[in-house]
Amino acid sequence: LLGWIHYAFGATAGIVSFNTISEILTEAPYNFSTTSTGLVFFAALVGNIIGYAIGVTSDHVVIALSRRNGGVKEPEMRLYMLAPCFLLAATGYMMYGWGAQTEAHWVTIAIGIGAMISHQVGACTIATAYAMDCFPGVSY
Secondary structure, eight states: OHHHHHHHHHHHHHHHHHHHHHHHHHSTTTOOOHHHHHHTTHHHHHHHHHHHHHHHHHHHHHHHHHHHTTTOOOGGGGGGGHHHHHHHHHHHHHHHHHHHHHTOOHHHHHHHHHHHHHHHHHHHHHHHHHHHHHOTTTOO
């Protein structure tokens, strides 16, 4: 249930925040062109790579914990890697919202975007793998 809640939060919050990026960056004080606004999404690319790395790391954590558990793999072993996702979510959404509200430097907003994407990719990967681990008969 925790994974699905995290998944739903990440997807919904991401959609809402992404719909506001162009409005924030094309107006004062930034006055970015549409091209420059699009280039800010390189932060999303970096965040995507970090989120992917978190998902891959969760597989390695499950393998290590399974070895310690006498070779028995349990789905809940995957949930430890949600901790970095929670930290990235808190950091990303706070930096994005605070940066937009206080008209902080555009890099603050870009870092927030990257952290939000890292959270979304990592948490969604972990939640999906967790669900497949919990219900192996349905996942085939």
